[in-house]
Amino acid sequence: MIFKSYLNFGLLTNLFLMVFSNNFSYCQIINNNVIFNFKIDKFNFQKNITETTFEIINKSDKNFNANNWELHWNQMKGSIIRKSLPNGITFEYVNGEHYYKIYFGNNWKLDRGERISFKVNFHGIIDRKIMGPDGVFIVNNKIAFDIKLNTIWEKAEGIDLLEIPSSIELYNTYPNKIDDKSLNIDLLPTPDLIIYGNDNQSPIKGWNLKIDPFFQEKTTLINQLLTSFFDVKIRTDKSDDYNLIIKRKIDLEKESYTLEINTKSIEISSSDIFGVRHAIQSLRQIKFFHKDNSVGLPTLRIEDSPRFAYRGFLLDISRHFYSKDKILQVLDILSLLKLNYFELRLTDDEGWRIEIPNLPELTQIGAKRGYTENERDKLIPAYGSGANGSKNGNGFLSKNDFKDILVYANKLGIKVIPQISFPSHARSAIKAMEARYFNYMETGDIEKANEYLLTDFNDESQYRSAQGYNDNIICICFESSYKFYQKVFSEVKAMYDEANIKMEKFSIGADEVPFGAWKKSKVCQEKYGIDFNVSDLYLSNLKRLLTIIKERGVTMTGWEDILLVQSSQSQNEKNIRLEHFDYEPIPYVWNNTWGEGREDMIYKFANLGFKTVMSNSSAFYFDMSDNKDFENYGLNWSGYVDYFDTWAIDPLDIFSNQVLNSKHRLNQKYIDKTEKINPENLNNFLGIQSQLWTETVIDNEVFDELFMPNIIVFSERAWGKRPKWILSNNFEDQKSKMILDWEKFTSFIGGSFLPFITENFQIKYHLPKPGGKLIRNKLFLKTQFPGLKIRYTTDGSIPNMNSKVYSGPVVVKKRNVIYARSFDKSGRGGLITKIEQDGNY
Known part of the structure; x- marks a missing residue:
């Protein structure tokens, strides 16, 4: 229907991208004849405002009439300041992080061959490109179509205040290259x-x-x-x-x-x-x-031998979907690096990604995103999925897909842990079951309509989840909610049984339950009284989930939130609830931003008697941007996490690295107030897990960039023995020995291991921008992973495979405009750096 509408739209030159997502065949049409230029005019740090200009150019053969067309998009940072909009233009914030609509009223037509522009200001600083508008589309006469987006930011006023790292800062941060004969490294992770x-x-x-x-x-x-x-x-x-x-x-x-x-x-x-x-x-x-x-x-x-028995990786395929083939490739890499657990986040607010027999709505509605009037056909756009779902916005794993993954993982010695979050991060399931409810109500089948309903339509509770939703929490006062989870768990368990694979663990997720949920639910009030205790209600919910899972011989796992006191602090709460569930659930401890007082939470759980896994967000979240570069993907709510942060941390004593303490401005007084793991409780520390959340992982190339070589660095910390230098109490002694090890490690990755990846895997791993500086008339260059080939130009052109290879300091002319770029063994180039003059010389 939409495809036919586009053909009738009469556009002269459209770019047709036929995208075949797993179990969905759909056509994404990007209309290059309609262009949205998002121009950042000023980063106003004083007022915490981003000042922008919206320009829309209509090169199509159709007119957009006033009061008849809209502009839609997603955006992760910045909220529109209503009074900044001109007369005749209004906006609506729909939900989540963030789905915006702009309505063009009187006097705001856009005829063919014309353009319009207007100012829009945002509360907050849009500090990276991926944080701004994405997945932009127009709705004209109820017909939605994606349009071309250009983000223009390089000449914005105040850009220097973003602290984008210069080529000199990168150069000063990057390790020195160690000669191959001095490496003493022959494979990774490093053996005993x-x-x-x-x-x-x-x-x-x-x-x-x-x-x-x-x-x-x-x-x-x-x-x-x-x-x-x-x-x-x-x-x-x-x-x-x-x-x-x-x-x-x-x-x-x-x-x-x-x-x-x-x-x-x-x-x-x-x-x-x-x-x-x-x-x-x-x-x-x-x-x-x-x-x-x-x-x-x-x-x-x-x-x-491995240092830790549990060495895991979690992949989120809900925010952006990745197919069986990509997952099998990931498993190959995990096996290569001797990692043994693979947790698969199958559901979240923005997508349900696994087939459940007899609940087709979960994938028919919950696995699709795009323009919708009531979410009876699909979920609203999220993370730039556009008018009809981007390449990675739609899709799900069939039963056979999932069983194939289980069998392949088992062959490689990897245990798969499914994660299906309940009751939080559940919007895709909620909306799918609402669609089911309305469809059956229209046929008069009230029993079927209510069978798996997750929504109290009379709930007046007010909350906003961490991702901005006010409707992503399942009503845990409905019996139908537990019937739903029992059904889902049983079907997933059956997939393991059919594949002849033992299900060892099952994660309920359950992180970031927002304060305020259920408080004004009519169903809850009728069942438990007007002044019911929310904390007791949630405790009862956890016990029921534990029973459902435990009865099938499976261990329940979840984020540490499940063991925290319910409070207005939500996921940032530090107090552990008194109910310990006989220490049966395994908490995965994730919320560990440096300086926020939660770094030691995992040691507290271990000392209480819980078996636990470290998922530290400030060390093991691959989706944390490594620096403030405007072109970087990833988030930064847990700080900027680079490769060194992952490698340098000691999981069993995260404050033992004095260089990290200094980097994150942690003094001894702060550290002395924290709890350490008691020697007798070391067995409760099962191991560590890395995570790749995919909010900004918009396609395979971004996936590969954030996955590799992050996973290489993580594997060293998961398998390799504790470095000797970590035991040194002398700052300078520890630092010098650590830096030498870091230089050897990164030199082996750049010179040997990444070429191995290039030859054996189709992975376009991260090629970081080179660091560089000009000292008088001499050019110096470095890369994050010494051994990667750097090519450079001196005429202002973009380096390519024919450009000069850097092998040491080079004399250049003072007026040369110099660009540098890293290349892998296949000739693929990374992002470009403009080299700056070092003002200290």
């Missing part, structure tokens, strides 16, 4: 011990594989791993010439392994199949890093 021999392995044309009887039932799996990673013929002849031997060594800890490369054979020893997998992944890296060695692989012995 590598001992090199004096010889090299003789050329081996094929492997004859011998597997310990203990691992015989895993023979097919081991063969699959070896043949998928290595271009070597493998046989399993019963003879005496075995040269690839897999042994069981019972005294090794879980997941530990030894790997020996001898002159004529390779031996892997482990007590379990997990360790065997890890050894094969280590062998895979060693073979790649020595592939150009004409004398063969070096003889060596590796002894290795």
